[in-house]
Amino acid sequence: MTSRPTSRTPTSRLPALVYVLAAGIFLMGTTEFMVAGLLPDVAADLNVDLAQAGLLVTAFAVGMVIGPPVMALATLRLPAQATLIGALAVFAAGHLVAAVSDSFTVVIVSRVVTALATGTFWATGAVVAAAVAGPGASARALAVMSGGLSLAVVAGVPLGTFAGQFVGWRGPFWMLAALTVPAIFAVLRFAPRAAGNKQTRVAIGAEVATVRSGRMWLVLGVIVLAQAGFLGAYSFISPLLTDRAGLPAVLVPLVLVGFGIGALAGTAIGGRLGDRRPLTTVAVAVSATSVLLLILAATASHSMVVVGLVVVVGATGLGANPVLIAQTLQFAGHGSRLASSLATAAFNLGTATGSALAATTLSSSLGVVGPAVLGAGITVTALIPLALLAARSRSRTDTTTSSRVEPTRVAVGVS
Template identity: 55%
Template structure:
């Protein structure tokens, strides 16, 4: 795709896609702040209303790869526009309904639309900038999801208190419809015909490095969200913070996550493995330190910021690596990245909830620290299999269509020469992701 931008400047489509992920991140998490209103209006218990969160997560886990394959032969612009349109309609049906079952079904539908948008959006983002800036562009796109936690969720919760839970749903419906129009404006229709078959997408799953990157994505999110999901009892029960101050700590988490996503996007293109190894180790360390130091309010908030900063640094890097390892079949891989993140979140929070009951408020940070430490295993395995060098180590700027085999060399072997080494290290990976 001809971006029409100067080197170092991201094309407008990346920012439009980031706005889409902002809306979808907001709808995923805003329900947590609207549970009492939803439960009262739909005549269910708060715990039953919580199924609206679970349904969305399950829809993302199962729906992302399913929708990626189902829409593989559609032009990418059409897929993105349809995803946002269905996302908008799902919120309209939910806002008009007085039935919990219909609202629950609408949440599943919006999750499926989110999975389709995410899987195609990652491919469009990386293709729009080429391999040189792919991680930075993904950092911006994923930054929309992070910004949703900092801005979208608090605003949605506040609006829900003023207008009722239907108000935020109507707002999301209108904004996503506007987003569909913007997508149609910034992505040319002529460049959207997909050329990769379902068989080629499935064939990409044979690469071991791909699964290591997905494992790292799952574990780091599981570790961070295990602690984050139960921050309130830790901060109020151990650090002694008043309940009214807890949102400030959550803002610190959001600010750290936003900074980490930006840092990962900047550093990951140059030193992907070093960046992720250091960040994962720092995340585990911050979570371990939270156990003895969380009695201090200042230390607790500082560690909340640090775990978000380092944990979210890993996200754009491992996502970009997964797409690179997929070679010519990145669509299913980007969907599996979404499934990996949500699987980690679901498993991490479930284990942390058990630890909270058995170990008290320091149980979730302990679980998170262990899971984050396990992230080092797949990352170390990637380092062992072959050093992942920067996408373009030379000062020159090669064409974005340069082979991924050349972009991701393993350790050089003088006896084999660079070409044979590349072929052996990345058998099956032929070129950069197809142009959208």
């Protein structure tokens, strides 16, 4: 009788649960980015100005930075399946409350609550996806899961914004709440049931201990810097396309769809390469993104070149993300919800910080190409913690090899 392999090969099929989790991320990515296109309707309907309506974006970002680590510890005693279902249920409820409310304050609160649910689902889902895929395919599984976010950019956001133009901003909120219901049943069907409270009580101390890993914090540093540079530049890509490249505003959504397609391809390629050469994959993606952002700034007046670069930058800028999540889980110990939540928070911290810094360059002499130039400079600094990580990993490998060889050498000398 032949034994079954304990880990999946890069060519084996991933469990259905990974795709279910990707579907959940698709819904959550749609709500995160779709709201920006609905702000004028929200402002008019709720009698606030556009700047106030923009707080809906800020509220979600704040919830995604602070919420994941807090919720990871708060839900640690719950089985993973229950945590995922609870996050989806709260996500749906948050959208229902927003859809029926006439109070801007209530809608703001619902966005924060929705962000907490999103962060919880991301953090727990990443751990579950990596676990069910096995160590040989964890980065690929996380790439599929992250692909749900890229697909949201490609399809979910444009469709949600388009629907909002015809039925009002509340329509997409109702739609997302409804689509969450089959996602809940799918998680019930495919997610494994976790062990009981006795084991999770023991795990709480170990969970906190996972954040002491120096290598894990270096990975988080790479995430913050790479994300701040790349998404800081992306946040202001629309004015670059219209004001400098000369594209009609009506074509900008199509360019952003191209960006999403590039991101989808990048996460798939990065996930496949990242299981074999994780640090090399991240280094190539970060370096390429920095160089491409500089080229984007230098060729900003050539519309066709800019469009092509936006698509490629989407691939390199997001291609390393599943690898970085997998590395965070590896150095903290697979199964750590807290470590996964810190990765989620790091991505959103980088996004918020990068966008704020990039905004300051618009009033400089660089104008609309300022975010791309600054983004290139910030992104390349991610190579510093990455180099330190590579050095520490190599040092630990050499130490382990030495400790294994030394007893053999002494034994031979004694004999």
